[in-house]
Amino acid sequence: TRRRVQRDSEAACARGWRRMDMRSRGGLEGAVPYRPPSLLRHTESLSHLSISDNSSPHNNNNNGFSSPFPHHQLQSNHHQNALQEGEASPFTYEYQKVVPSGPLADRNRGAVEPVKLPKSPPEGWVDSGWEWQEWRVRTPRLAPRRIKPLARMLVALLVSSFALWRLKKGVENPSTNIADMSSLSRSALRVLAPQSYAAHELHSLYRVPWWIASRMPHRSQLQLQRRLEERADPSKPARLMMIHTMHGLGNRIRALASALSYAHETQRELIIIWPHDHHIDASFTSLFHQVRGNRWKHGENNFESLQYGSELPEGQEWIVVETGKDEPLPWPLTQLRREDPVWDDVVTFNYMDMEGHGAVKDELIGALEAHTSVYVKSSSIIKSENSTLTAWNPDCARLRTQLHLAPRLQRRLDDLERHGLPNFIGIHIRNLDMRNDIKNLDADEEYGRNSAEEMLYWRRKASYAAFTAEMHRIIADGGDPDVKFYVASDTPEILQRVKSSFSQRVLSIRRDCVDRSAACLEEAVIDLFALARTKLLLGSNWSSFTEAASRLGRLTSDKMRLAGVHF
Numbered sequence: 001t002r003r004r005v006q007r008d009s010e011a012a013c014a015r016g017w018r019r020m021d022m023r024s025r026g027g028l029e030g031a032v033p034y035r036p037p038s039l040l041r042h043t044e045s046l047s048h049l050s051i052s053d054n055s056s057p058h059n060n061n062n063n064g065f066s067s068p069f070p071h072h073q074l075q076s077n078h079h080q081n082a083l084q085e086g087e088a089s090p091f092t093y094e095y096q097k098v099v100p101s102g103p104l105a106d107r108n109r110g111a112v113e114p115v116k117l118p119k120s121p122p123e124g125w126v127d128s129g130w131e132w133q134e135w136r137v138r139t140p141r142l143a144p145r146r147i148k149p150l151a152r153m154l155v156a157l158l159v160s161s162f163a164l165w166r167l168k169k170g171v172e173n174p175s176t177n178i179a180d181m182s183s184l185s186r187s188a189l190r191v192l193a194p195q196s197y198a199a200h201e202l203h204s205l206y207r208v209p210w211w212i213a214s215r216m217p218h219r220s221q222l223q224l225q226r227r228l229e230e231r232a233d234p235s236k237p238a239r240l241m242m243i244h245t246m247h248g249l250g251n252r253i254r255a256l257a258s259a260l261s262y263a264h265e266t267q268r269e270l271i272i273i274w275p276h277d278h279h280i281d282a283s284f285t286s287l288f289h290q291v292r293g294n295r296w297k298h299g300e301n302n303f304e305s306l307q308y309g310s311e312l313p314e315g316q317e318w319i320v321v322e323t324g325k326d327e328p329l330p331w332p333l334t335q336l337r338r339e340d341p342v343w344d345d346v347v348t349f350n351y352m353d354m355e356g357h358g359a360v361k362d363e364l365i366g367a368l369e370a371h372t373s374v375y376v377k378s379s380s381i382i383k384s385e386n387s388t389l390t391a392w393n394p395d396c397a398r399l400r401t402q403l404h405l406a407p408r409l410q411r412r413l414d415d416l417e418r419h420g421l422p423n424f425i426g427i428h429i430r431n432l433d434m435r436n437d438i439k440n441l442d443a444d445e446e447y448g449r450n451s452a453e454e455m456l457y458w459r460r461k462a463s464y465a466a467f468t469a470e471m472h473r474i475i476a477d478g479g480d481p482d483v484k485f486y487v488a489s490d491t492p493e494i495l496q497r498v499k500s501s502f503s504q505r506v507l508s509i510r511r512d513c514v515d516r517s518a519a520c521l522e523e524a525v526i527d528l529f530a531l532a533r534t535k536l537l538l539g540s541n542w543s544s545f546t547e548a549a550s551r552l553g554r555l556t557s558d559k560m561r562l563a564g565v566h567f
Helices: 002-014 037-048 076-085 144-171 186-192 194-206 218-231 249-265 303-311 334-339 341-345 392-402 407-417 443-447 449-461 464-477 492-505 518-533 544-552
Strands: 018-023 091-096 112-114 135-137 240-245 269-275 320-323 346-350 373-378 425-429 485-489 536-540 560-563
Touching: 194 218, 218 269, 240 249, 249 269, 249 373, 249 392, 249 518, 249 544, 334 341, 341 346, 392 544, 407 518, 425 464, 425 492, 425 518, 425 544, 443 449, 449 536, 464 492, 464 536, 464 560, 485 492, 485 518, 518 544, 536 544, 544 560
Parallel strands: 240 269, 240 373, 269 320, 346 373, 425 485, 425 536, 536 560
Antiparallel strands: 018 091, 112 135
16 A cells, blocks of 8 residues: 555656645544655645645744644654654645646646635644644546456456356256256356256256256255165165145145155155145244154153154155245146156156046055156045055054154143143144135135035034033043143134133143244144143044144044044
């Protein structure tokens, strides 16, 4: 910086400028004035200073220089010697325009002009007869020699940004083969677009459909690639079991339970497709723990944990593809098959019969070729010609040992268990009718007219009066005078009425909402796991939520009673 200031000042003086000394605006304290070595050559220009006392700064009588600071008087000789030796000067340096004669007279005209600023002297000013004036320096325009490097840098930045954008667009295209892109190395692509690079690896090497591979989180891509590498031998072909879960929380859990068994028995890697729609607007990882494994602690029988928990390597994670409301996986898959030939190796089943185009509910999955993958879109259990591939007991056992709450939700469940939850009787009251359950949903169109009417019939059976009457009967029987109930309901008003009727016998979590948002789903999933911990469940018939609670708990048929059926 000093060299630049010195060079610029000397060049300015050579073009007809005059250097002038100016008082340090902040005083000596905190001011580090700069003294160019060439100042001494231009001391004759001090007559042009606008900082002056009653006489000229050059005193012809004593040839001295009067400093405005009483404690720092400098004689001219001492001052000049100090400047030559490079000592700090109590002055800062700016320039005053002096119109020269000759060819340079018009070259620098009007670059600097003096004005009085500010109105009051700065802090620390000592009045010694000097008049305070400030100077404003007009910033000159950038010289062409400085504009050219900046322009070159800007052009280079734009070109490199455009090249990187074209590269990423090419990598994101499934028809682009990374092995054929000779312009960049594979390691460079891995750095520039790691998620797209991993998707291409899964798509080209392991025949994972591009629609699935490109929407996975990068962590899941690496997990799946590592597992498929371990299976990459003739005895264990790299095949997939893709379960597209649909509808509400209970529906998705029971579809996942059967998919766990089918994937394990057929040696396929499980991929969960978890859509965000009007049924559920919460991510899988916000509700459930990312890591699969044995964390079941309820009861003393650990046979299930030993049998089904040992199937998984330690730390294995769920492979989940989250899809938004604006990007659902379209059915039928005709367009995807045309765009991506990998879908030709996938056998597809759609149990959502209301979607048409070949969708058949409870269609049996027969024997498949060794190299094929399976895609199932369902809100219910998977049906197979081989009954050993999916069954109630192994499905529920794998679900209990592998599906767990997210850590922050698990802490809330642990707080409930400290109240003695395994000794409670669970109550699930499905109160909302089809018109008030899900906003902007036509039940006849979504479920079919017959199914919608049947659901409405059983929800009327699961009334507040039916459950409270059964609770009073259990208390009156006197089998357990201290019997307590854990109550879960989709209606906060029902919870308040039950609590007011049974006072200290009821335990529940606080419910502040009834919609399908992420916050409401978190409360619902805590209710689900809490009901699974109880010793007896009074549930609502034709409710997948009650069914999911029985699957997650060891609730056999003698430990479940349904409204409208048993009471």
